Amino acid sequence: MGDVLVLAEHRDGHFPKTTLVGINAGLEMARKQGGNCLAVALGDNLDGLLADLARYGTAKVIGLEDARLVHPMADAVAQAVAALVKKIGIQTVMATATAMAKDVMPRIAARLDAPMASEIIAINDDGSLVRPMYAGNVLATIELEGPVRVVTVRSTAFDAAAVSDKPAPIEKLKAELDPSNLKMEFVAFNQTKSDRPQLTEARIVVSGGRGLRSGENFKTVLEPLVDELGAAMGASRAAVDAGFVPNDLQVGQTGKVVAPELYVAVGISGAIQHLAGMKDSKTIVAINKDEEAPIFSVADFGLVADLFKAVPEMTEELKKLKH
Amino acid sequence: MKILVPIKRVPDPATTIRVLPDGSGIATDNIKWVINPFDEIALEEALRIKERQGAGDVVLVSIGQQSWQEQLRTGLAMGADRAILVKAEQPVDTFAVARILAKIVADEKPELVIIGKQAIDDDSNQVGQILAELLGWPQATFASKIEIADGRCTVIREADGGLETVAFTLPAVITTDLRLNEPRYASLPGIMKARKKPLKEIAVDTLGLDLHPRVKIKAMKAPQKRQAGRKLSSVQELVQALHTEAKVI
Numbered sequence: 001m002g003d004v005l006v007l008a009e010h011r012d013g014h015f016p017k018t019t020l021v022g023i024n025a026g027l028e029m030a031r032k033q034g035g036n037c038l039a040v041a042l043g044d045n046l047d048g049l050l051a052d053l054a055r056y057g058t059a060k061v062i063g064l065e066d067a068r069l070v071h072p073m074a075d076a077v078a079q080a081v082a083a084l085v086k087k088i089g090i091q092t093v094m095a096t097a098t099a100m101a102k103d104v105m106p107r108i109a110a111r112l113d114a115p116m117a118s119e120i121i122a123i124n125d126d127g128s129l130v131r132p133m134y135a136g137n138v139l140a141t142i143e144l145e146g147p148v149r150v151v152t153v154r155s156t157a158f159d160a161a162a163v164s165d166k167p168a169p170i171e172k173l174k175a176e177l178d179p180s181n182l183k184m185e186f187v188a189f190n191q192t193k194s195d196r197p198q199l200t201e202a203r204i205v206v207s208g209g210r211g212l213r214s215g216e217n218f219k220t221v222l223e224p225l226v227d228e229l230g231a232a233m234g235a236s237r238a239a240v241d242a243g244f245v246p247n248d249l250q251v252g253q254t255g256k257v258v259a260p261e262l263y264v265a266v267g268i269s270g271a272i273q274h275l276a277g278m279k280d281s282k283t284i285v286a287i288n289k290d291e292e293a294p295i296f297s298v299a300d301f302g303l304v305a306d307l308f309k310a311v312p313e314m315t316e317e318l319k320k321l322k323h
Numbered sequence: 324m325k326i327l328v329p330i331k332r333v334p335d336p337a338t339t340i341r342v343l344p345d346g347s348g349i350a351t352d353n354i355k356w357v358i359n360p361f362d363e364i365a366l367e368e369a370l371r372i373k374e375r376q377g378a379g380d381v382v383l384v385s386i387g388q389q390s391w392q393e394q395l396r397t398g399l400a401m402g403a404d405r406a407i408l409v410k411a412e413q414p415v416d417t418f419a420v421a422r423i424l425a426k427i428v429a430d431e432k433p434e435l436v437i438i439g440k441q442a443i444d445d446d447s448n449q450v451g452q453i454l455a456e457l458l459g460w461p462q463a464t465f466a467s468k469i470e471i472a473d474g475r476c477t478v479i480r481e482a483d484g485g486l487e488t489v490a491f492t493l494p495a496v497i498t499t500d501l502r503l504n505e506p507r508y509a510s511l512p513g514i515m516k517a518r519k520k521p522l523k524e525i526a527v528d529t530l531g532l533d534l535h536p537r538v539k540i541k542a543m544k545a546p547q548k549r550q551a552g553r554k555l556s557s558v559q560e561l562v563q564a565l566h567t568e569a570k571v572i
Binding site for chain 1: 342349440444448454464477481488492502543546
């Protein structure tokens with residue numbers, strides 16, 4: 001007992017950094033619990049993916065195969081994973097808190113009758129966990145009571161698992177699915193087309209706020225800077241609310257949490273809920289014309305300026321730097 | 324169609340939250356309490372579905388102390404038909420909340436439960452999903468568009484990297500994301516009418532449920548504050564600082 005099972009999410013035929021973060025947190029949890037860390041991937045025809053997953057230092061990787069798991073619906077995933085957990089005896093089921101994990105992990109917890117902690121940022125030696133509450137204004141130390149528990153981890157709080165020189169053994173199992181309990185139907189996935197890095201993986205993130213004033217200005221003013229820096233683009237909740245950009249660019253308490261090496265906040269006032277999503281970034285730059293804006297209280301470098309002048313100027317300066 | 328909308332009382336999002344010196348909780352004096360913003364979106368959506376269909380019953384439910392009536396009255400003023408307050412003096416964890424809601428669903432038999440994707444106090448994002456599994460119902464989390472026709476529901480949901488469309492037959496649980504709608508304000512006639520709308524109270528221990536909390540908060544503390552850096556006077560200076568000092572570009 002004491003074993004950990006990490007749900008290894010894959011997309012477009014590979015495991016994104018967020019999955020490797022989950023594996024690393026799972027390895028740490030297993031060490032502290034005195035058990036092994038296993039990883040499970042769901043889908044169909046998983047051979048190539050499982051061989052890749054086996055490289056990251058877990059004691060074993062398991063493939064749960066079924067054609068009905070290619071577009072994983074929460075009810076199907078919960079059934080398949082809970083059945084596996086019961087079969088092999090797992091103490092902690094883990095995943096990185098992506099949109100997918102947020103959807104399925106509570107459902108897995110419910111099926112296992114297990115308590116769950118969302119988005120932990122640390123694992124203490126005594127088994128207690130640390131998680132932010134109230135938009136990151138409170139760090140709570142919590143304990144989960146019971147033989148089985150479910151935990152999601154914040155992607156910025158742990159490093160990605162490193163490649164190990166000893167590949168893990170691979171086991172493939174048929175997923176246990178009861179057709180009468182599969183009530184959700186996948187219709188379509190409409191992928192946002194972008195050549196930019198993913199928000200949660202990027203080394204540099206440039207975010208825009210209400211100060212940009214329109215979706216058009218995101219394109220003409222902000223995007224040239226984003227691309228000059230090879231950055232991912234983010235946005236404040238206010239900009240999403242105003243309809244300037246899609247919701248999956250939202251950085252903050254109710255959007256994505258990022259901690260890149262460089263975070264550039266443009267025309268963002270710095271509401272508590274936005275700071276919750278970016279204040280662990282290594283270097284923070286704020287460009288805002290209001291010198292009282294709270295964003296300056298967390299910025300390493302602040303520039304009080306009209307963004308419509310400063311941003312194009314910065315893009316030009318960066319071009320010069322390259323030459 | 325009968326729609327159940329669970330709502331939670333939370334501190335106003337603009338409130339500064341302070342941890343008590345002994346780490347036992349947060350300071351609750353001077354807090355303005357509001358309906359959790361995502362639950363407000365859930366209520367708005369329920370009202371719109373009722374308005375589109377020309378008939379229906381929108382039932383609010385909340386779990387907490389007597390004072391939580393205030394938020395239920397606000398919801399009634401927005402347009403909900405009636406409300407249920409499950410009175411609980413002790414704090415309840417996410418699983419206990421889902422168990423209570425499952426019991427209310429068994430009694431009320433709604434065809435749809437719409438609930439906020441997360442409460443902005445504990446930020447757990449669990450209750451809707453746990454409830455769906457306890458009921459054996461389909462779920463659509465993080466909804467940005469809901470269409471219902473002939474008992475069939477199609478939902479566009481916010482996923483990583485794009486929008487996913489799922490479909491199912493009702494009953495179901497849907498959790499709301501930001502772009503689903505913009506909640507209305509309570510009108511003055513709405514506020515007057517709300518006073519006369521039914522608000523039923525149920526004592527939590529009469530439900531006969533195991534609500535023993537299994538997520539235990541041992542201590543709370545404030546995170547370390549990030550120090551403000553310095554203000555620069557020009558774009559050139561900023562780019563230089565990032566290049567030579569921070570070495571990030």
